[in-house]
Amino acid sequence: MQNEVKIQSTLPRNRGFVSKILLTPEVSVLIPLLILCVITGILQTRKFVNLNNITSILRYTAFIGTLSIGQAMVVMSGEIDLSIGANAGFSGIIFGLAAVKWGLDPFTSILLAMIAGGLIGFINGYLVAKFGLVNFITTLATMFLCRGLQVTFSNGAPVSPLPEYYSDFAVARPLFNLSWLFFIMIGLIIIMELVVRFTTIGRKVQAVGGNKEAALMGGINVMKVKWGAYIFSGVMAGIVGVMWACEMAGAFQDAGMGAEFRTITACAIGGVSLAGGSGSILGLGLGVLLIEVLKNCLQCLSVESNWQLVFIGVILIGAVLVDIVRKNVSARNV
Amino acid sequence: MQEFILEAIDITKKFPGVVANDNITFKAKKGEVFGLIGENGAGKSTLLKVLNGIYPHGTYDGVIKIQGKEIKPASPNDAMRLGIGFVPQEINVLKNLSVAENIYMSNLNLGKNSKLVNYNGLYIRTQKLLEENHIDLDPRADVRKLSIGQQQMLMIARALAGDPKILILDEPTTSLSNKDVERLFTVVRRLKEKGTCIIFVTHKLAEILELTDRLCILRDGKNVGLYDKGEYDKDKIIADMIGRQLTVMYPARNAVIGEEVFKVENLTVDHPYIMNKNLVEDITFSVRKGEVLGLAGLVGAGRSEVVTALFGVMKRKAGKVYVNGKEVNVRSTSDAIKHGMALVTEDRKKYGLIFIWSILKNISISNLKMISKLKLFVSKPEETKRAMEYFNYLKIKAPSMNTKVDTLSGGNQQKVVIGRSLNAQPMIVMLDEPTKGIDVGSKSEIYQLINQLAESGVAVIMISSELPELMAMCDRFIVMAEGKIAGELSKENATDAKVMELAVKTFKNV
Numbered sequence: 001m002q003n004e005v006k007i008q009s010t011l012p013r014n015r016g017f018v019s020k021i022l023l024t025p026e027v028s029v030l031i032p033l034l035i036l037c038v039i040t041g042i043l044q045t046r047k048f049v050n051l052n053n054i055t056s057i058l059r060y061t062a063f064i065g066t067l068s069i070g071q072a073m074v075v076m077s078g079e080i081d082l083s084i085g086a087n088a089g090f091s092g093i094i095f096g097l098a099a100v101k102w103g104l105d106p107f108t109s110i111l112l113a114m115i116a117g118g119l120i121g122f123i124n125g126y127l128v129a130k131f132g133l134v135n136f137i138t139t140l141a142t143m144f145l146c147r148g149l150q151v152t153f154s155n156g157a158p159v160s161p162l163p164e165y166y167s168d169f170a171v172a173r174p175l176f177n178l179s180w181l182f183f184i185m186i187g188l189i190i191i192m193e194l195v196v197r198f199t200t201i202g203r204k205v206q207a208v209g210g211n212k213e214a215a216l217m218g219g220i221n222v223m224k225v226k227w228g229a230y231i232f233s234g235v236m237a238g239i240v241g242v243m244w245a246c247e248m249a250g251a252f253q254d255a256g257m258g259a260e261f262r263t264i265t266a267c268a269i270g271g272v273s274l275a276g277g278s279g280s281i282l283g284l285g286l287g288v289l290l291i292e293v294l295k296n297c298l299q300c301l302s303v304e305s306n307w308q309l310v311f312i313g314v315i316l317i318g319a320v321l322v323d324i325v326r327k328n329v330s331a332r333n334v
Numbered sequence: 335m336q337e338f339i340l341e342a343i344d345i346t347k348k349f350p351g352v353v354a355n356d357n358i359t360f361k362a363k364k365g366e367v368f369g370l371i372g373e374n375g376a377g378k379s380t381l382l383k384v385l386n387g388i389y390p391h392g393t394y395d396g397v398i399k400i401q402g403k404e405i406k407p408a409s410p411n412d413a414m415r416l417g418i419g420f421v422p423q424e425i426n427v428l429k430n431l432s433v434a435e436n437i438y439m440s441n442l443n444l445g446k447n448s449k450l451v452n453y454n455g456l457y458i459r460t461q462k463l464l465e466e467n468h469i470d471l472d473p474r475a476d477v478r479k480l481s482i483g484q485q486q487m488l489m490i491a492r493a494l495a496g497d498p499k500i501l502i503l504d505e506p507t508t509s510l511s512n513k514d515v516e517r518l519f520t521v522v523r524r525l526k527e528k529g530t531c532i533i534f535v536t537h538k539l540a541e542i543l544e545l546t547d548r549l550c551i552l553r554d555g556k557n558v559g560l561y562d563k564g565e566y567d568k569d570k571i572i573a574d575m576i577g578r579q580l581t582v583m584y585p586a587r588n589a590v591i592g593e594e595v596f597k598v599e600n601l602t603v604d605h606p607y608i609m610n611k612n613l614v615e616d617i618t619f620s621v622r623k624g625e626v627l628g629l630a631g632l633v634g635a636g637r638s639e640v641v642t643a644l645f646g647v648m649k650r651k652a653g654k655v656y657v658n659g660k661e662v663n664v665r666s667t668s669d670a671i672k673h674g675m676a677l678v679t680e681d682r683k684k685y686g687l688i689f690i691w692s693i694l695k696n697i698s699i700s701n702l703k704m705i706s707k708l709k710l711f712v713s714k715p716e717e718t719k720r721a722m723e724y725f726n727y728l729k730i731k732a733p734s735m736n737t738k739v740d741t742l743s744g745g746n747q748q749k750v751v752i753g754r755s756l757n758a759q760p761m762i763v764m765l766d767e768p769t770k771g772i773d774v775g776s777k778s779e780i781y782q783l784i785n786q787l788a789e790s791g792v793a794v795i796m797i798s799s800e801l802p803e804l805m806a807m808c809d810r811f812i813v814m815a816e817g818k819i820a821g822e823l824s825k826e827n828a829t830d831a832k833v834m835e836l837a838v839k840t841f842k843n844v
Contacts, residue, residue, distance in 0.1 A: 198711055198712055199706075199711055199712060200702040200706050200710055203695075203702060203712060204699075204702070207688055210690050211688040213685045214684075214686055214688045214696075215688070215699070216647065216667050216685075217645075217647075217667060217679060218667075219667050219668045219670070219671035219758060220667075221666055221667075277690055278690060
């Protein structure tokens with residue numbers, strides 16, 4: 001006699017499917033994004049809906065967007081990187097020194113910045129993943145370390161002027177009035193989304209973030225995965241340090257202040273669960289876009305710039321609530 | 335004069351996709367121990383949650399009556415006030431507080447309209463409560479220092495503080511040693527004499543047959559049997575629980591025992607925080623192909639430490655490991671898996687599963703190499719095909735492989751963990767309490783699995799605190815005590831008494 005589990009469906013199939021789509025990270029960001037665009041588009045069509053404005057919004061996303069990718073990988077592995085902003089600033093100074101003071105060619109200068117950033121990431125990884133220190137305090141400490149090095153190495157002043165070809169590169173508009181920096185970010189988003197979704201690396205990162213003990217039992221080297229995530233985040237910081245320097249035509253001693261919080265916000269809004277173990281890089285990109293669009297909409301609607309932060313806070317709360325609803329619905333819709 | 339103190343009438347609770355409780359009706363009397371038994375997934379937990387207010391009135395259909403009057407509990411607190419006390423399955427005590435504070439946590443000012451904790455009164459009141467119920471705890475004791483058995487007693491005392499007419503005990507003996515179980519039974523019997531109605535939920539048939547006066551069996555959300563103590567028939571009850579005749583609890587095994595495939599020499603593991611003390615010392619044994627080796631011993635003897643150290647989770651201070659005659663250096667779990675070892679741990683929550691993931695992903699994580707192109711790109715069709723094999727082989731009961739594992743019953747979760755271990759195609763499988771917290775039907779399936787493993791040539795090391803299970807399943811026994819090997823027994827020589835004798839051996843420090 002068979003021992004079958006009889007499951008009586010009490011909901012029509014469709015409803016589960018629709019709510020599942022609605023609650024994917026990408027769609028949950030897309031909806032408020034579209035609402036914002038439509039409202040502002042209607043109320044301030046002239047200011048908002050023009051090529052210049054829209055492409056400038058997109059160009060602005062390049063920096064925090066790239067940086068957030070690094071943060072996202074660390075967060076997905078179950079940790080956090082508070083030093084990422086300061087790291088970018090510090091790496092930017094290294095890049096500036098290489099390009100301006102030491103007269104090195106672009107390839108070497110950029111490589112040095114990425115190595116500097118990666119080195120900070122290596123230290124973070126060593127302390128958190130190998131040594132087992134608490135991620136919050138440790139990356140806070142490296143954040144101070146980076147800030148200090150940033151100010152020291154730059155002697156408290158911008159490292160400039162960068163050779164012209166750098167700012168030419170930043171200002172160039174190869175396609176649709178968008179910058180090379182923007183396309184670099186898009187490229188990285190696409191690559192990392194593929195990595196997360198389809199590769200063994202992505203699977204391992206999510207396993208470690210989902211339940212590091214279970215991942216360990218499944219034969220994953222948890223320490224290596226977390227260490228790697230931090231190094232990756234450091235290298236991303238290096239890249240963004242270079243991006244900033246190009247955009248500002250100089251490596252600034254205070255570049256990147258507060259950037260780490262913007263990356264964490266982007267993760268939260270973009271569906272990269274801060275508890276670790278899941279996330280969509282596409283959603284992350286949309287999250288960064290949402291913040292920039294919000295700032296722009298508020299400007300177009302002539303809202304005092306002080307209110308920007310209030311609105312970002314509100315959206316962040318909204319994102320957390322949506323995340324909770326998503327988890328509850330998915331637990332019931334088996 | 336009502337005969338029944340608690341009546342649950344036509345309780346029905348639905349979730350999207352499943353009817354967890356389907357018109358369940360049962361009645362329990364004052365001063366009786368009423369047993370509730372059923373497989374995981376039968377609806378026991380749901381029914382208890384309805385009774386103790388976690389699913390408040392309005393979220394279920396049906397009527398609950400206490401002493402003939404209908405009650406509509408709006409919350410667990412409400413249910414407590416109405417006289418229903420509940421002791422959940424997971425031991426959940428506040429480790430940073432004392433026994434008394436734990437017991438009266440929701441009532442620290444002892445009912446007086448004061449914002450201050452009445453410590454003096456608290457300790458006196460606690461002492462009185464504990465003495466009345468013959469629970470041996472010190473009200474001022476630091477909960478951190480209590481053993482698991484004592485913590486369980488604390489949970490019961492906490493429920494008793496509300497002076498309940500009905501006390502529900504949900505799987506209270508899962509983590510208890512035999513001695514603690516006896517103490518628990520004594521407390522339950524005292525409560526019975528006092529007139530409290532006790533609802534006792536457990537998987538362990540032996541306990542329910544011994545302790546309860548009447549027994550109700552749940553299966554697939556329905557009440558399928560009601561027995562009086564006089565009518566207790568083990569086989570019939572099991573049959574009702576699983577809906578089929580379970581002719582043999584421990585299936586026969588036809589394995590051919592081959593050459594030695596695994597050898598451990600002088601394994602020693604340091605104690606993590608006590609200096610100059612070893613968790614396990616000088617462990618030497620070997621296992622052959624197709625053999626099931628039992629690792630017996632009391633809780634704390636060091637059995638789990640041996641297998642976790644072998645698997646690369648804990649660091650070894652000393653010792654050599656040989657697989658197929660060749661020495662291997664296992665410094666991480668990936669090393670262990672590479673050399674053909676697998677470990678199924680006892681704590682599913684912590685070590686077993688990634689709860690936000692599906693069955694599919696949980697199984698495939700241990701062998702991504704097999705299903706990925708260029709060792710990098712995971713092939714979805716390969717993954718699905720491979721996981722499907724284990725899904726079917728293990729007979730996992732779930733709507734599909736994409737079901738999230740946190741919705742599965744304990745037995746099925748255990749199967750997913752086993753599936754993950756088997757996915758790495760091990761030669762040596764170590765099982766630590768593989769049937770802990772699992773219902774009868776699933777247990778039998780797991781025994782069958784173990785047999786199939788042995789029959790296919792895998793060497794199995796099994797740890798179990800249930801002696802009958804160990805005795806029935808193993809070909810040979812290593813008995814551990816105090817971190818050392820106390821003795822080795824073959825199947826012919828092993829008796830319960832001999833194993834126990836070795837297990838309680840104390841080693842004089844030389």
